[in-house]
Amino acid sequence: MDIAYIPSPSHGVVHLGPIPLRGYAFCIIIGVFVAVWLGNKRWIARGGRSGTVADIAVWAVPFGLVGGRLYHVITDYELYFTNGKDWVDAFKVWQGGLGIWGAIAMGALGAWIGCRRRGIALPAYADAIAPGIAFAQAIGRWGNWFNQELYGNPTKLPWGLKITSDGGDRVPGIYQPTFLYESLWCVGVALLVIWADRRFRLGHGRAFALYVAAYCVGRGWIEHMRSDFAHHILGLRLNDWTAIIVFLAAVAYFVLSSRLRPGREETVEPAAEPTAGQDAAEPGASADPEGARSADAQAGEAQPGDVQDGEAQADEARTVRADGAAGSGNDGAEPQQSPTAAKPG
Numbered sequence: 563m564d565i566a567y568i569p570s571p572s573h574g575v576v577h578l579g580p581i582p583l584r585g586y587a588f589c590i591i592i593g594v595f596v597a598v599w600l601g602n603k604r605w606i607a608r609g610g611r612s613g614t615v616a617d618i619a620v621w622a623v624p625f626g627l628v629g630g631r632l633y634h635v636i637t638d639y640e641l642y643f644t645n646g647k648d649w650v651d652a653f654k655v656w657q658g659g660l661g662i663w664g665a666i667a668m669g670a671l672g673a674w675i676g677c678r679r680r681g682i683a684l685p686a687y688a689d690a691i692a693p694g695i696a697f698a699q700a701i702g703r704w705g706n707w708f709n710q711e712l713y714g715n716p717t718k719l720p721w722g723l724k725i726t727s728d729g730g731d732r733v734p735g736i737y738q739p740t741f742l743y744e745s746l747w748c749v750g751v752a753l754l755v756i757w758a759d760r761r762f763r764l765g766h767g768r769a770f771a772l773y774v775a776a777y778c779v780g781r782g783w784i785e786h787m788r789s790d791f792a793h794h795i796l797g798l799r800l801n802d803w804t805a806i807i808v809f810l811a812a813v814a815y816f817v818l819s820s821r822l823r824p825g826r827e828e829t830v831e832p833a834a835e836p837t838a839g840q841d842a843a844e845p846g847a848s849a850d851p852e853g854a855r856s857a858d859a860q861a862g863e864a865q866p867g868d869v870q871d872g873e874a875q876a877d878e879a880r881t882v883r884a885d886g887a888a889g890s891g892n893d894g895a896e897p898q899q900s901p902t903a904a905k906p907g
Contacts, residue, residue: 566720567736570727574708584656585708593698594623600694608690610831618676618687622669629668633661637793637800658709662699662781663804666774685767686830689759692773696752699777703745714738714787731791738787747780765826771816778809 575584601615635642635652638659642652651657670688677684706712710727714737723739725732754776759769782805792799 567722567724568739568742569724570710571708572726574710582656586658586705587656589702589705589708590660593701594619596701597691597694597698600697601691604690604693605687605830608686608827608830610690614680614682614831615687615691618673618680618682621676622673625672625675626665626669627655627660629671630660630662630665631655632668633664634659637661638791658706658711660702663801663808666695681832682830683827685770686765686827688767688770689764690830692770693752693755693759696748696755696773696777700745700748700752703741703748706741707739712741712788712790714740715789737789740784740788743787744780744784747784748777751776751780763826766819766823768816768819771812771819774812775809775816778805778812781805782809 571585574586575582577583598616598619601619602612605615606612631652641647641659642649670684673687673691674684677687707723710725710732713723713725716735717738718736719738721739721742722736723742724736725734728734751773755769755773758764758772764772782802785799785801785805788799792801794800795803
């Protein structure tokens, strides 16, 4: 008799009137929000602007969902396109089936498009979002728990997962909770990337490469524990081979990037363009159109007060010269004296 195990939810969906609320979808959505929230904080810390991560995620997330579903459908085509199967089920994402490999690949394509539209380098964005993706995966794996899927081999461990559903290829029993193992592994990967990024100031995509390599290590041994159907090549599950290839690619990128582009980017997001009408304005200059006139033009314009002052000064000068001439009798023969110093001859 098993007295300790992890229970499975009796239902993976709750209906709010005619609206189905699916646990799998909620886990994906919460994971996306966590990834964007943490990515935004890291982006700002590196000199970026608030909201940029979310703007680019508008491109990355839909591409990632499509890519994840495509990978699953292609690698498990027999679930949808063989005799007795309904190909329409390939579009039922809420029933589970998102391959992380396709999600990352297509999500990167969407992020690249978003980055180009903002004039941002993709590696810098990838570094900022990497730990958030790992946390999102950790949360998303609980969607498999709601669907009672992707568990491991039978076990008598006290933390075994009890499967109660007999739908599909499921057999009720207690199995290795591979969803839990992968969830905890992803949390560890996220913390590793955060620590390494702070300690070594990773840049130019190396934080993202570290996330990919570390995830592949865990996915390799966890994948080997799973008992669901999978294609095998030379005795290994297809996803094991994918993890090995992606791991080697991530390590190669990390090493080459460290040699070719050491250090971290000084600027991750270009400065905002000046607003219209202020392109040529200097700091502190007036925005009044009158202030746009050149100094020479202003100097050449006579003001009414200036004219009156000039006439008064001219009259005073003529008076001084007249007094000086009367006192000396010789115009211009001697230096002029001020009115207070001039005496009659």
